[in-house]
Amino acid sequence: MGKAFGAVAGVGAVGSLVAMKKSWDPLPSVKAAGFTTLDMSIYPEGELITEKWRGKPIFVLKKTAAMIAKQTESQKARDIVVGDAHFMLAIGLCTHLGCIPAYIPAEESFLCACHGGQFNWAGEVTKVPPPRAFDIPPFKIEGTKLVLGEVGPEYQKMKDSGITL
Amino acid sequence: MAHFTEATSVKDWLNQRLAIEKVEKVMASEYWIPKNINFLWAMGMVLAITFALLLVSGIFLLMYYQPDVRTAFYSVNYTIMRDVDFGWLWRHVHGVAASVVFLVIYIHMFTGIYYGSYKKGREMIWISGMLLFVTFSAEAFSGYMLPWGQMSYWAGMVITNIFSLGGLHLDGLVEWIRGDYVPAQAFLTRFFMLHVLLLPLAIMGLIGLHFATLRIPHVNNQDGEEIDFDAESKKYLAGDKAGSKVMRFANDFMSKDLMVVGFYLIFFFYLVFFQYGFALDPVNFDPADGLKTPAHIYPEWYFLWSYEILRPFSVNIGLIAFGFAQVIFMLLPFLDRSPNAIPASRRGAFSVWFWALLIDMIVLTAMGKLPPEGIFSTIGLVAALAFIVLWIALPFITMNEKKA
Incomplete structure (x- = not known):
C-alpha cells in the first residue's frame, strides 16, 4: 500500500518538476531573436x-x-x-x-x-x-x-x- | 460528537468551539519568559513589527506597481511617487524597513552569539533563524529588481551570474534562472512572483517554525542560567510573583517589549520622514540599460560584508570563500565545542573571538562600499582572510574552554 502510494506520488512529483523546469526555460521567441x-x-x-x-x-x-x-x-x-x-x-x-x-x-x-x-x-x-x-x-x-x-x-x-x- | 451546552456568553460560545481560553494560556499568559533579560530580548518583537510594516506597505505598493520592463520604472518613480496620494509614504516605509530590518536581524544574531543562545537545546532556534536570514536576503534581492533601474538590472546580472559557479561555466543554468540571455521581461516577472508570493510565504512559515523552536528550550537569559520553568511558573501562579524567576509572555513581557518597540518606531519613522534617502540608491533612479554598466556597482549595505569576501580573490577561490561565508553561520552551534552556554564576557578566548568577528564584519562592510583600489583592496583581502581564519579557529578556541 505504502509502496503503491509512493510510486504514484513519485511519478506525479517527477512530472510536475519537469513541467516547472520547462516553464522557466527561455521562451521560443527569446531564442529565435x-x-x-x-x-x-x-x-x-x-x-x-x-x-x-x-x-x-x-x-x-x-x-x-x-x-x-x-x-x-x-x-x-x-x-x-x-x-x-x-x-x-x-x-x-x-x-x-x-x-x-x-x-x-x-x-x-x-x-x-x-x-x-x-x-x-x-x-x-x-x-x-x-x-x-x-x-x-x-x-x-x-x-x-x-x-x-x-x-x-x-x-x-x-x-x-x-x-x- | 462532542457535547455542547447552551452558551452563556459570546466568549463561552467560542470557548466551547475553539478553546480560546486554553489557546490564550498556551500562547500568552502561561508562556513563560525569564525576568533576567535586557532590551536586546525585544529584537524579536521589533522584527515582527518591521515585517508587518513591510507587508502592509507592500500591499499598497502592489496595487500600482507594474511588472513590465517598459513600465516598471515609471510605475514606481512616477505613478507611486507622484500620482498616488501618500504613495511616497508606502515606498519610503517599504524601502526604509527593508534596510532597517537587516540592522535589527544583525543585532538579533549577534545578541544570540554573545549570550550563547544557540546551545544546549537551542540549536533549532539558531538554525531556523539563519534560514530566515537567507530567505530575507532573497526577499531583499528580488525586491531590489522591481523598480528596474540601473542598479536593479546590474545587480540582477551580477548575482545571477554567480550561479554559473565560475570555472564550472553553468551558463545554461544562469539562462534558465533568467529565462533569457540577459535579465529581461521573463526575469522581472519571475522575480516579482518570488518577491510578492513565494518568498513571503516561506518567510511566514519560517517565522512560525522559529517561534515553535522556542517553546521547549524557552528563551535564554542574561546569565545563561538553567531555569526550571515548571517550578518557577508554579511559584508565580501560586502568588509569589516577586520570588519567581519567570514572568508571563503577556502582558508582563509584552509590556516591556512594546516599550522598546515604541522607541524603535520613533527612530523608524524619523528615518521614513526625514532620512529616507539612505535606502534609495541614486543610481537606481536611471532606468535599466543593458548596454551601460554604472561606474561603481555595490550592493545594499547589509550585503557588503559577504560581497567583500567575494571580491579580492580570483573567481573560483572568491566563489568558494563566498559560499563559505553564506553557510558557516548556520553551523555555529556545532563549531562551538564548549559546554558553556553563558555570556561571551565570561568565556575567555571566545570573548576575543566574538569582538574580533564583529569588528571584522564592520571592516568588510566598510571596504565593500569603497572602490576596489590600492590600500582598500589590501585591507579588504586581509579582512576576508581574517573572517575565514576566525571561523576555522572557532572549534579549537572553544574546545579548550574550561567548564564554567
Missing part, C-alpha cells in the same frame, strides 16, 4: 564601437596598423579578419560576473568597475578577478558582413582550440 548581422566595412580604426546581440553588448574594435604589427601569437589567434581589416570582436561583458568594462583609449585597455578586472585591447586579461579573456560570440563571415549567432569555420576553429568558450 538571437541573430544580428554587422556590416564590417563601416568601422573606424582604433575606436571601440558597441553593438547589441541577444541583449548583450558586443565590442567591435578595428585594430590600427600599430596594433596589428605588435600582435603576439595568442592575440593573433583571437584576431578576426574580414577582407583586409583586423578586428577585436567579443562579448563586452567581464568574464567574472558580467559587468561591462569601460574602454580607455589612452591606455588601449578595458577596466571593469565592478571588481577591478582589466583587459588589453586584444581582449586578454591583464588583472584578475576575471578568469579568462573576453568570450567571442558565434560568428560567420559573409563577404564584408558578419552574422552573430551563426557558427562559421573561423569561429569553430577558435572554439575547438579553446580560445573562447
Whole structure:
C-alpha cells in the first residue's frame, strides 16, 4: 500500500518538476531573436564601437596598423579578419560576473568597475578577478558582413582550440 | 460528537468551539519568559513589527506597481511617487524597513552569539533563524529588481551570474534562472512572483517554525542560567510573583517589549520622514540599460560584508570563500565545542573571538562600499582572510574552554 502510494506520488512529483523546469526555460521567441548581422566595412580604426546581440553588448574594435604589427601569437589567434581589416570582436561583458568594462583609449585597455578586472585591447586579461579573456560570440563571415549567432569555420576553429568558450 | 451546552456568553460560545481560553494560556499568559533579560530580548518583537510594516506597505505598493520592463520604472518613480496620494509614504516605509530590518536581524544574531543562545537545546532556534536570514536576503534581492533601474538590472546580472559557479561555466543554468540571455521581461516577472508570493510565504512559515523552536528550550537569559520553568511558573501562579524567576509572555513581557518597540518606531519613522534617502540608491533612479554598466556597482549595505569576501580573490577561490561565508553561520552551534552556554564576557578566548568577528564584519562592510583600489583592496583581502581564519579557529578556541 505504502509502496503503491509512493510510486504514484513519485511519478506525479517527477512530472510536475519537469513541467516547472520547462516553464522557466527561455521562451521560443527569446531564442529565435538571437541573430544580428554587422556590416564590417563601416568601422573606424582604433575606436571601440558597441553593438547589441541577444541583449548583450558586443565590442567591435578595428585594430590600427600599430596594433596589428605588435600582435603576439595568442592575440593573433583571437584576431578576426574580414577582407583586409583586423578586428577585436567579443562579448563586452567581464568574464567574472558580467559587468561591462569601460574602454580607455589612452591606455588601449578595458577596466571593469565592478571588481577591478582589466583587459588589453586584444581582449586578454591583464588583472584578475576575471578568469579568462573576453568570450567571442558565434560568428560567420559573409563577404564584408558578419552574422552573430551563426557558427562559421573561423569561429569553430577558435572554439575547438579553446580560445573562447 | 462532542457535547455542547447552551452558551452563556459570546466568549463561552467560542470557548466551547475553539478553546480560546486554553489557546490564550498556551500562547500568552502561561508562556513563560525569564525576568533576567535586557532590551536586546525585544529584537524579536521589533522584527515582527518591521515585517508587518513591510507587508502592509507592500500591499499598497502592489496595487500600482507594474511588472513590465517598459513600465516598471515609471510605475514606481512616477505613478507611486507622484500620482498616488501618500504613495511616497508606502515606498519610503517599504524601502526604509527593508534596510532597517537587516540592522535589527544583525543585532538579533549577534545578541544570540554573545549570550550563547544557540546551545544546549537551542540549536533549532539558531538554525531556523539563519534560514530566515537567507530567505530575507532573497526577499531583499528580488525586491531590489522591481523598480528596474540601473542598479536593479546590474545587480540582477551580477548575482545571477554567480550561479554559473565560475570555472564550472553553468551558463545554461544562469539562462534558465533568467529565462533569457540577459535579465529581461521573463526575469522581472519571475522575480516579482518570488518577491510578492513565494518568498513571503516561506518567510511566514519560517517565522512560525522559529517561534515553535522556542517553546521547549524557552528563551535564554542574561546569565545563561538553567531555569526550571515548571517550578518557577508554579511559584508565580501560586502568588509569589516577586520570588519567581519567570514572568508571563503577556502582558508582563509584552509590556516591556512594546516599550522598546515604541522607541524603535520613533527612530523608524524619523528615518521614513526625514532620512529616507539612505535606502534609495541614486543610481537606481536611471532606468535599466543593458548596454551601460554604472561606474561603481555595490550592493545594499547589509550585503557588503559577504560581497567583500567575494571580491579580492580570483573567481573560483572568491566563489568558494563566498559560499563559505553564506553557510558557516548556520553551523555555529556545532563549531562551538564548549559546554558553556553563558555570556561571551565570561568565556575567555571566545570573548576575543566574538569582538574580533564583529569588528571584522564592520571592516568588510566598510571596504565593500569603497572602490576596489590600492590600500582598500589590501585591507579588504586581509579582512576576508581574517573572517575565514576566525571561523576555522572557532572549534579549537572553544574546545579548550574550561567548564564554567
